[in-house]
Amino acid sequence: QVQLVESGGGLVQPGGSLRLSCLASGFIFSGYYMSWVRQAPGKEREWVAGISSGSRTYYADSVRGRFTISRDNAKNTVYLQMNSLKPEDTAVYYCNSNRAPSNWGQGTQVTVSS
Secondary structure: OOOOEEOOOEOOOOOOEEEEEEEEEEOOOOHEEEEEEEOOOOOOEEEEEEEEOOOOOEEOOOOOEEEEEEEEEEOEHHHHHEEEOOOOHOOEEHHHHHHHOOOOOEEEEEEOOO
């Protein structure tokens, strides 16, 4: 059973940084593409970044140059380093795997506000 547990969110001022973590279990983590998706209040979920099993990375235009996705296969964990945060980055952030795209964790809230 695929399980995803996100953590690391919080309240940060504009221009600040946060690092999100997602601990995965129930599948062979190293073999699968992982992604981060966010959902702001009243909006649909938005893909943010992805990383292949070979650690090739992909980013939405809105975060390229500010966010960095990475993975540690030994720890079954994918990370999202978020720098230069903006109020429009406020959302609940979820990780997802293409092992089971319909499985979602509880998400972690990121609020960017002064």
